Amino acid sequence: MTDARAEDEPSLPAEALAFLTRPGLKRLWTAARTRLERGGLRPVGTIRLPDLDAEERQALSLLLARPVTGPAVTIRLSDLDTRLRTSAVGLSLAATLTELGPPLTDRRAARDAAQAERTRLWSESEAALAATPLANQEWARQWLEGIRRGGTLMRQPSGTALTTIAQAIETLATLFPGTATDPTPATWGRGELATRTTGSAHGLDDGTLLARLVQRGIAVARGVDFPIDAPGRRALWRQASVTPDEVSSTVLTYGLRPTGTTWQEGALRQRADHRLEAHLTLRELRALQLSFPPGTRIHVCENPRVVEAAADTACTAPLICTSGSAATVVLTLLDALSAAGCTFAYHGDFDWPGIALANRIMERYQAEPWRMQAADYEYLATRAELHGTPPLSLTGTPIEAAWDAELAPTMDALGIALHEEAALDLLLGDLVEA
Template sequence: MRGPERPDEQPPDANALAFLTRPGLTRLWTAARTRLERNGLQPVGTVKLEHLDAQEREALSLLLARPITGFTATIRLPDLDTRLRASAVGQGLASTLEVLGPPLTDRRAVRDAAAAERARVWSTARAEREATSLAAQPWAAQWLEEIRRGGTLARQDPHTATTVVTQAVQTLAALFPGTDPRPTRATWGRGELATRATGSAHGLDDGTLLSRLVLRGIALAHGVEFPADAPARRALWRMASVIPDEVSSTVLTYALRPTGDTWREAALCERADHHMETHLTLRELRELRLEMLPRTRVHVCENPRVVEAAADAGDSTAPLVCTSGSATTVVLTLLDTLAAAGCTFAYHGDFDWPGIALANRITRRYGAEPWRMRAADYEYLATRTQVHGTPQIALTGTPAEAVWDAELAPTMKALGIALHEEAALDLLLEDLG
């Protein structure tokens, strides 16, 4: 709390405090507090009070030592400050307000301090850029200016903003040590590069603020658009000779028989011949030549149990890809490659709202046909589980309309039963056989 405004100011006595806290003065103190906090805590300007009631008019008349008779009053803050000092209150407006409520906040000073902090962030960033190889990069100044205008760093606290932009400058300087945007080092592992910049192998993981800033710099250096999805982000990293993690995520497949003539395609075909499922990494997908027979129909399922059952059956020959509950980058990369090779798709997933949402995504992206995923299929399976006495799972969550069948969502809402893919397993295996 602020001390007295002048050495001779003393806190108001009990009688004066009782008068100041009268309900009729509440609106005055609120309005005066707002005005002072905007004015650098100086008692200047006026406040206007409207729709005054009798209690307020009486209290204001006593405080200001002049009659307030109308329903509106305009009070000059310098006059109010002088009146308070000369009265039994014995102190100025700012000190009075702090006695009556919480400490005043000099909002102008707060804004000025925040602006100064933001200015220091960018002066530090520019100095860091000038101290590295980015000083010679023609795009680097534009990169920093775009980041500043974008406002993302302004929403961070100054320490975080300074740390992240400094790390971004250092990371880009490591990737572009000269004036040529082409990399001079063979490759960086993304985890290795992140460790160098942040101390953590996850510092440049997808979705982090640092990775977004660095990718924006790489895009400017190469004159390309900022990537809109995960595959495009991976491609941009590789453009800067940075290899993302391409081995930890896999896509589960069965009976893929590509016609390529390298050992990789031969190994995939041999596993299919022996009814063995195969997990493919992004690294393998970049090397595989996934040419397929013309118009090969690939079945896509949501749950790994379908793949396991198809492999156990031993007579399933139809190519099968499993999303494992979500269409991750590695899943979409495989399906994109198969689509480019001329394959068509049939999709089956869970009859619940997340399952419908995932099916919508696959259907829209690849024009996939529904595979036992229409309203009649759902109704049949629901009836069968009821006849067999199978415990029912309530359908919960946000409904999703199926883009391939307008009747499916209303039917699911009417029956209110969620059906996982395993409920149709025998029918799916029959189709794959």
């Protein structure tokens, strides 16, 4: 361990500090620091410095008070410690390294403390599991062991880790009070369940560590793979009688006329007949029978203003808006329309995030570019300049457009970002013709 020194003890004298910080000793201090930190801060063992240059040999000779003439030197840390204590430095090796900075870290003690913390965490986790109906479930033990092997929990602060695993066990015990194939007959809203087991309605929100741990437990209990996307995670929640939030996120639509005979499809047709947009939730999409005439062409835009303008001008072409990002509810609708045999044409912003989103939509649905070629961009940029529109600088990392190799270089050369509204009159003309 490091020397105990009074707070008012003077630091290294200026002359000693100047000598110890000379370049010829840099490798020595680096090697000594590494060896001390690995050995519990005790000056034991040796260090070897190979390939010495003239400057290093001179500095080491002066420090060790013995000639160093060869291409390499081996130094006992105990000798170096004694030499520093009895020299003008007057400090131990550990204290000297602390003065030279940064502070030493007892890595052995840190490893021992981390191991003790891991032991305590899993001991308390096993005790918490044993106190619930999950104690007799083989899948629950497998789940806890999988978490232990994964290591994610141990990267959290100890208090957070203990709280999280305890809440995960409590949540799973609430969902599976009997056997793995017999979840509680109650149907929980995810927020309601989170409030019950964590005290916060957002405790099981997507992306939280607790939600992932609980979902892994459900997957192990049901014998299914852990889902890799949002729809799969929602389906997994439903396997444990948990209803995820399917009403807060919506997709903006206009002009959809599905041929199904339920009242939901009829309501969409009525809104289309009255030139009204419709916001559809995931819950509604699950109930809709989205059948369309084969080859129905659907335009997809990025900005809600296009939908608003289409309604104002009484366009009849069906239109879907991503609202700036392809959220799960948007992709769910487009997946259903694609499965129904619909085709797509896509337009978005001429900036790098817009190109990234366009790539995603076009590649996933084989959508055609809708006024999204390099020539379209050049025309709009020129028109904006002629109209005296203040230019918007194009910032960020260029992204290649999968549908047009010339678009990204053209945008990068002109350096102007164009939002979808810049092409609004052209888009509306296309929708009217459609």
